[in-house]
Amino acid sequence: MTVIEEPTLVGRSPLVRVHTPVPRPHPGYFAKIESLGLGGLKARSASSMIAGARRRGDLREGAQIVESTSGTLGIGLAYVAQALGHPLTLVVDSELEPPMRNLLHALGATLEIVERPHPTGGWQQSRLDALQRILSQNPGAYWPNQYDNPDNAAGYGGLADEIVTGLAESGVSRPDVLVCSVGTGGHSTGVGLRLRQIWPDIRIIGVDAVGSAIFGQPATHRIMRGLGSSVHPGNVRHDMFDEVHWVGPREAVHACRALACSGFHTGGWSTGAAATVAGWAAHRWSGPVVTIFPDGPDRYLRSIFDDAWCRTRGLLEAPRTSPHEIDDCRDPADCWTRCRTVHAPQHITELTV
Missing domain, CATH: 3.40.50.1100 (Rossmann fold)
Incomplete structure (x- = not known):
């Protein structure tokens, strides 16, 4: 038996309700815990x-x-x-x-x-x-x-269908908002396009990292791994997103630690960033919000969950509780920042390799 021959071995991660009050109190949102699926999200x-x-x-x-x-x-x-x-x-x-x-x-x-x-x-x-x-x-x-x-994005059609089924089992007919971290563009595109086929009016929020070039910012050194990019992945569908947030490492660290203390479902940089924006969205909109926690905490025990490591980088200081707003994705975004006008960056070319 192999992963390819028996596709049910991949996926089937749980969908849970998260009430951790990050970045501020909210009525709760749904999160797909991909670290609990065989082989993880990817x-x-x-x-x-x-x-x-x-x-x-x-x-x-x-x-x-x-x-x-x-x-x-x-x-x-x-x-x-x-x-x-x-x-x-x-x-x-x-x-x-x-x-x-x-x-x-x-x-x-x-x-x-x-x-x-x-x-x-x-x-x-x-x-x-x-x-x-x-x-x-x-x-x-x-x-x-x-x-x-x-085929990267195509592999996440099943994840979208699992979200639909999980929400229905929880009594939710449709979500208002999907929050997705963005790196290669695989799971955000695959899940986002599939859910928009089912629910054309769903609001899709992309979550990037401060210092990432995906949505038009200049690429700079990033502490956060697992989301963001210094190149322009062809899988990213910029036209799919209603807005984008660049999240900083301080917000992600705070979210990961708060999730571990109160919800027991936590993870790394991409999970912390997604949780930050999902909690913000659940506070802002009254309808159901769903997100994806891409990874678990194990590989981050010497970084996100290490007090000394975080302290030397200033990551234990109080995080922002709401994003800075900009009108153009090319305006400076050096902290948690939100932009409601999303366009593909100018001069996107194929990867230089």
Whole structure:
């Protein structure tokens, strides 16, 4: 039995009601806890991308898979590659946490570690450059290219359907707001487009990281991993979003710690950022709000949940309880910031690799 042959093994994570008063008291929102599904959130996209490549003949039997990752996709790919007999090489960077490195090794992956960020494209571009060198040396290897692969987003149709079913079982006929963190654009696009087919008027809020280039800001150094990007992923559907929020690390840390204390469903940077905006949206709108918690807390025990680590970075100081407002996505967003006019950044090109 494999992940591909038995798709019910992927997904089926719980949908829970969250009342943690972050960033301020609210009536509650629904969160899909993806860390409790087999392989996590990105096992869905990994399964979809590898199945699509095998179906098209792009990935031969037993061929090597090579991908760049900050960690989470690597876990999903490791589950799928191991089950199907594909050797897996993951290009990571030196900021990847030692426990995550150990886990990826245990799952059978080979790690290529990049030691320095690219001068303008950061760790992401540096990893992509290394990936291209590996591909040039291994002609039969396959690169899923999570940033621009439509199968990435397609893998999240099941997640959207699970949200619909879970809400119905909770007595909710439709949500007013979907809050999604945005990185490669995979789960935000896959879930967002599917839910908008069902509920055309649903409000979709994108959650990015301060210092990310996805929605038109200049790329700068980011403490937060797992959301945001220094490049422009082709999977991101800018026209789908009604508004975007850039969340800072202080807000994400506060949310993760508050969730752990009061709700027991917590996670890392993307979860903390999504929880911050979902709580804000639940306070602002009277109708149901739903979000996705992409990861769990395990890999963040030496960062988000480490007092000394956070204190040296000023992350234990009081966070904002509401966003700064800007009219144009190109206006400065150096703290938690909201923009209600979303356009694709100018001069978006394909990834430079």
